[in-house]
Amino acid sequence: MVTTSVKSENDEYGETADAEVGDVDNASASNPLDATNTSAGEIEIDQIKTPGKSKKSKDSRSMKLFKVALADFVKEVLKPSWRQGSMSKEAFKTIVKKTIDKVSGAMKSHQIPKSQAKINHYIDSSQRKLTKLVMGYVQKYVKV
Known part of the structure; x- marks a missing residue:
């Protein structure tokens, strides 16, 4: 099983969230409280950062x-x-x-x-x- 570490929006406090790629939930990347509701193994597409890409893309x-x-x-x-x-x-x-x-x-x-x-x-x-x-x-x- 592949495991990756995803930084949450609470990074300023040194907190991180571990997630495994593959499963899905209704959590929202825009709301840090929703991120805590995702069980282990769940990650949303927008939470994964692509290196070298600007944030000003037309579509998410x-x-x-x-x-x-x-x-x-x-x-x-x-x-x-x-x-x-x-x-x-x-x-x-x-x-x-x-x-x-x-x-x-x-x-x-x-x-x-x-x-x-x-x-x-x-x-x-x-x-x-x-x-x-x-x-x-x-x-x-x-x-x-």
């Missing part, structure tokens, strides 16, 4: 991972239409982009799933709505 790391997972789901939904040849490459790209923009734009920053497991759970629980949205775009952008 968890938002980027969320968008990638969402794009993968949308591509899977579109594969049958793509394989039938009823969809152009431009339509495919447009549908993926519009779906990601609509879903991620509708979410407030505190609603963004903060770990890969939470992202997967969100996509699993929202499959019907996401598929309906994608199919609406298919009807709009694909000439049958």
